[in-house]
Amino acid sequence: MSDRPGDMAQRVCIVGAGVVGLACALQLQARGYAVTLVDPRPPGEYCSLGNAGCFSRASCVPLGLPGAWKKVPGWLADPLGPLSIPWRYAARIAPWLWRLHKASSLDQVNRIADALHPLLDRSIDAWVPLAQRAGVPELVVQNGYAFAYRSESAFLGDGLGRELRRARGVSIEVLTGGEVREFEPALSKAVTHLVVLPEQGHCPNPLRLSQALAAVLHAGGARFFAGKALGFEHREGRANRVLTDAGQIDTDHVVIAAGAHSGELAKALGHVVPLETERGYHVMLSAPTVVPKVPVMSGEGKYFCTPMEGGLRIAGTVELAGLDAPPNYSRADALVALSRNLFPDLAFGKLERWMGHRPSLPDSLPVVGRAPRVPNVYFAFGHGHVGLTAAAPTGEIIAALVAGDEPEVDIRPFDISRF
Numbered sequence: 112m113s114d115r116p117g118d119m120a121q122r123v124c125i126v127g128a129g130v131v132g133l134a135c136a137l138q139l140q141a142r143g144y145a146v147t148l149v150d151p152r153p154p155g156e157y158c159s160l161g162n163a164g165c166f167s168r169a170s171c172v173p174l175g176l177p178g179a180w181k182k183v184p185g186w187l188a189d190p191l192g193p194l195s196i197p198w199r200y201a202a203r204i205a206p207w208l209w210r211l212h213k214a215s216s217l218d219q220v221n222r223i224a225d226a227l228h229p230l231l232d233r234s235i236d237a238w239v240p241l242a243q244r245a246g247v248p249e250l251v252v253q254n255g256y257a258f259a260y261r262s263e264s265a266f267l268g269d270g271l272g273r274e275l276r277r278a279r280g281v282s283i284e285v286l287t288g289g290e291v292r293e294f295e296p297a298l299s300k301a302v303t304h305l306v307v308l309p310e311q312g313h314c315p316n317p318l319r320l321s322q323a324l325a326a327v328l329h330a331g332g333a334r335f336f337a338g339k340a341l342g343f344e345h346r347e348g349r350a351n352r353v354l355t356d357a358g359q360i361d362t363d364h365v366v367i368a369a370g371a372h373s374g375e376l377a378k379a380l381g382h383v384v385p386l387e388t389e390r391g392y393h394v395m396l397s398a399p400t401v402v403p404k405v406p407v408m409s410g411e412g413k414y415f416c417t418p419m420e421g422g423l424r425i426a427g428t429v430e431l432a433g434l435d436a437p438p439n440y441s442r443a444d445a446l447v448a449l450s451r452n453l454f455p456d457l458a459f460g461k462l463e464r465w466m467g468h469r470p471s472l473p474d475s476l477p478v479v480g481r482a483p484r485v486p487n488v489y490f491a492f493g494h495g496h497v498g499l500t501a502a503a504p505t506g507e508i509i510a511a512l513v514a515g516d517e518p519e520v521d522i523r524p525f526d527i528s529r530f
């Protein structure tokens with residue numbers, strides 16, 4: 112593998128130690144590369160910390176669906192609704208929303224689902240060996256999850272999503288009436304339909320998963336460099352040095368996995384990408400009186416109630432307000448009220464609130480692949496709502512590319528040149 116003098120291992124510098132950067136690092140280390148992760152934060156403590164924990168193999172359904180724009184005014188008007196756009200950010204986000212709208216025709220949606228499905232469907236198969244290597248097999252649980260609807264019309268309204276999934280082989284069971292409470296006794300009698308996806312999975316502690324990956328990387332000789340990457344130095348058309356606010360890192364290859372901040376680094380390499388942050392919130396409820404046996408998502412509210420090691424996590428919502436605005440924790444508090452629509456008997460001890468930045472592109476596809484203009488730089492960002500799910504398969508792809516192998520998943524739809 113090595114072409115360096117003295118047959119030393121080639122060096123890869125990974126910018127960003129979120130779950131995506133960590134999974135790339137572990138796959139690269141397994142192939143014999145000497146990896147350095149550069150991040151101003153401790154591993155896994157940014158967006159990867161607070162997600163809903165779902166390994167959503169079936170999430171090939173993009174954010175923009177035909178006719179979805181008709182629901183937007185209602186969502187925006189509802190303070191408990193799944194979408195919020197502060198007026199001061201509306202002009203800034205408009206071009207991104209326009210791109211999202213253009214990606215929401217039926218043809219586009221099918222194209223996106225075809226591209227995403229092979230990536231996401233590998234999730235659990237790719238995660239199991241990583242979690243085993245990190246000594247935490249208990250953090251990849253595959254016992255399914257469910258979508259709960261409180262009316263026939265809401266259930267029917269998500270029909271296209273079910274069609275897209277079924278057409279790609281996803282197993283789906285629809286429960287109604289008494290079957291709903293037989294499956295999950297704590298669910299409200301108002302839940303009329305429960306859509307169970309038995310092949311999905313979840314991680315009961317996403318932060319502990321990232322930390323376990325970091326520990327095994329460290330034990331294998333990986334270097335964790337505390338700093339913010341600012342740009343690159345180039346020699347003979349290749350990036351040979353990463354410049355940071357804490358010094359420079361000489362390297363043979365670079366992977367950009369800086370989540371919602373990757374756009375600035377792509378720009379330094381000559382690529383402008385419409386990367387936005389879809390801010391999401393969670394509340395973590397300790398000592399909950401109700402713990403569903405699998406994660407349950409509200410079909411209407413689009414938030415997940417996930418059983419976690421530290422209690423019950425209610426996570427979701429989309430707030431389009433950029434990277435710099437302070438969190439609006441009333442969005443998190445709303446999740447508590449909403450969760451009682453599904454679990455009316457829910458009581459709990461303490462409550463912790465969190466906000467995180469999903470790294471999102473308007474066509475719901477990530478950017479994964481080689482930088483067209485600098486052949487030793489690789490992109491691994493923009494996984495939006497499915498970054499935990501896609502991290503392990505993305506790590507496999509990046510390790511294959513760096514080694515000069517053909518990835519098993521078709522990555523052409525994830526090319527940065529599509530923008």
Ligand SMILES: Cc1cc2nc3c(=O)[nH]c(=O)nc-3n(C[C@H](O)[C@H](O)[C@H](O)COP(=O)(O)OP(=O)(O)OC[C@H]3O[C@@H](n4cnc5c(N)ncnc54)[C@H](O)[C@@H]3O)c2cc1C
Pocket residue numbers: 126127128129130131132149150151152153155156157158159160161162163164165166167338339340341368369370371372373389390391392393426427428466467468469470491492493494495496497498499500501
């Ligand atoms: C409420 C919510 C629920 C979610 N639920 C799910 C779910 O159930 N399933 C799922 O699959 N996904 C889910 N997601 C999405 C998922 O959490 C993200 O897609 C994923 O965490 C992104 O990982 P990442 O490694 O790309 O980014 P991050 O975790 O954000 O990591 C990026 C890292 O890059 C670092 N960085 C940034 N700029 C620089 C720089 N210049 N130099 C060095 N380092 C830098 C940051 O400090 C950070 O540590 C959810 C997200 C939210 C907000």
